[in-house]
Amino acid sequence: MAGKTRSEMIAETRAKLLAAGRKAFAEIGYAQASMDDFTAKAGLTRGALYHHFGDKKGLFEAVVSQIDAEMTVRLKERAAKAPDAWEAFIQDGIGYIEMALEPEISRIVLRDGPAILGDPASWPTTNGCITAIREGLDRLLAQGLVVDMDTEATARMLAGASSYCATWIANSEDPPQAVERACAGYRRLVEGLRRAQSGRD
Amino acid sequence: MAGKTRSEMIAETRAKLLAAGRKAFAEIGYAQASMDDFTAKAGLTRGALYHHFGDKKGLFEAVVSQIDAEMTVRLKERAAKAPDAWEAFIQDGIGYIEMALEPEISRIVLRDGPAILGDPASWPTTNGCITAIREGLDRLLAQGLVVDMDTEATARMLAGASSYCATWIANSEDPPQAVERACAGYRRLVEGLRRAQSGRD
DNA sequence: CAATTCACATACGAAGCGTATGTCAGTGAG
DNA sequence: CTCACTGACATACGCTTCGTATGTGAATTG
Structure with missing residues (x-):
């Protein structure tokens, strides 16, 4: 003091x-x-x-900004541990889903955020997580690991998919099980974007 | 009078x-x-x-309900015109994206709705559009047209993808072009779920 | 035709937000 | 050292908005 x-x-x-x-x-x-x-x-x-x-909204923006920065750091750390670029990308998405289960992120960033501040991608802090997904897709595309696509549009869609999954999980009766289902579903969805390889998995 | x-x-x-x-x-x-x-x-x-x-929220619920019912009808009409089950499903998704461009739907159902009423799938009216997507997936799965999947989880993700796409389009500088990109991206994404056929499309 | 119900208006109280103003502790110039 | 000033924060006020409690007149019922 x-x-x-x-x-x-x-x-x-x-x-x-x-x-x-x-x-x-x-x-x-x-x-x-x-x-x-x-x-x-x-x-x-x-x-x-x-x-x-x-004003109140100004404080809210600052709070969103703070949480968003924390999320970005956590996603980067998580992706860094993955064995290859493909798995790193998957981990980004799954990490996003799992984080969205935390009440702070779910309520502030995903639920109230868009209603108060509008389109997440044009927030003052320019939502780091959507950017992270898009950058991941760009890398994969450059390496020829995914089919030709519009990475901006696709990144938005995957972010939306994760976000909706998360609110589903949060409201489900058996969240741990829902997490499994969501992650498996997410892998399936993204797997569909993978370029056909000679090998398989 | x-x-x-x-x-x-x-x-x-x-x-x-x-x-x-x-x-x-x-x-x-x-x-x-x-x-x-x-x-x-x-x-x-x-x-x-x-x-x-x-109260105010009660009126809001009624409004959401009304709009949601209209959306469901429109989606069904649209899908009915498609030549086959696969295209019908695609049209559901694209229809959802396009409708989301209408200010009423974008603002009321997609933006404020979740903040005021919570998880769209557990709204009093049980969001008809998510249901429509899931039912479409169920049909495709029964016909063996898509890979094995969790239709509930996937439906949520596709709804999220459409929704985020729509806010992206609405905030973009060139909406008509963004619609094209979004629809193409959506097709790509869903195409990835298609089961490998001998023929093609 | 009298009594009751029901659709709606009016009146009132309680928050909550934003602004305008006050206060007091630091800080720098001479 | 001190005096004027700045800036961080508190207090005071008015305005808007919501929800409830009450009033009223028309339609319905016996």
């Missing part, structure tokens, strides 16, 4: 607001989250929020 | 509210639509709305 420089205090305030907003948005959704409530829980008031983020 | 029985008047009031809400939700979105405003434009007050639909 002492020994901190001014700018550290400010950054801490900002971080507290971000965390409180993130928690509230994840737990009760954007519309239900009262700024008075969650700023108070952070030991602050709406004054601080308006100072740092302009 | 005369010669109408009482129940006709009531139905008319209900229809007016439904239409006014639908218009407002489509044009400015659920959150921005003021009940006082659009009921007044229908020559009524909030009192009538609460009487018929319980």
Whole structure:
């Protein structure tokens, strides 16, 4: 509480607001989250929020941005562990599905995000995950591992597929089983884009 | 204004509210639509709305239901014109993409719907379009036209693919061209699920 | 024809958001 | 060292909007 420089205090305030907003948005959704409530829980008031983020939507954007950045990092780490480019791409998609099961991501990024901020691909942070999928497809296409395709369009579709799968899983009675079904289905779907090889799998 | 029985008047009031809400939700979105405003434009007050639909969300549900029913009919009509089962299925998907370009459908069903009502597949009206896709897949599977798959999971993914494609198109600079790219991409994607035949297409 | 029901309007209270204003701790110039 | 200033945050206010509680008049029923 002492020994901190001014700018550290400010950054801490900002971080507290971000965390409180993130928690509230994840737990009760954007519309239900009262700024008075969650700023108070952070030991602050709406004054601080308006100072740092302009308005409620501004805070929401910052929260989405933060989560999206975390997702991108996690996807990259995951893909890096894969044995080859093809499996890396598959892991991107499956990773996306699995992450979408986390309430923060499901509710904030996938459910409220599009309603509040519009098309995910044109968010201020330019949704890293769609980009990651498209880049993966570009690599595969360059290596001749997939059939000729429009990678932009296909990336959108695969992102949509993952996202819808995730909400399905989240609402299913047996989520672990649904995860299996979804991942298997996703593999099937993407497998169809693979270029016919002499070998097989 | 005369010669109408009482129940006709009531139905008319209900229809007016439904239409006014639908218009407002489509044009400015659920959150921005003021009940006082659009009921007044229908020559009524909030009192009538609460009487018929319980609350704002209730009206929204009714609107979604109505649009969804229209979509289902249109998809069925479209698929019926296709020369064979395979093409019928493709037309379902493409029809879904094209319909998603209409502001009413895009904004109400695809954008705000999931945020307000949650998982589309568990809506009161049980989203007819996802069902249509799954039924189509079931038929193809029974006829041995597609590879073995989990039709439920795959239907969700194709619905997600169509939906994301549509928001992409809607936000693109050249929508007609984007429609072409999206439909071609969709065909490619679904083509990958086709079972290898001796003949071709 | 009187009583009741029902469709809708009006009136009221409670949040919640955004802005305008206040306050107090840091910071830099002389 | 101190005085003016900036900037971080709190407080106060008004406006909009939602939901409910109540009122009213027309249609229906016995």
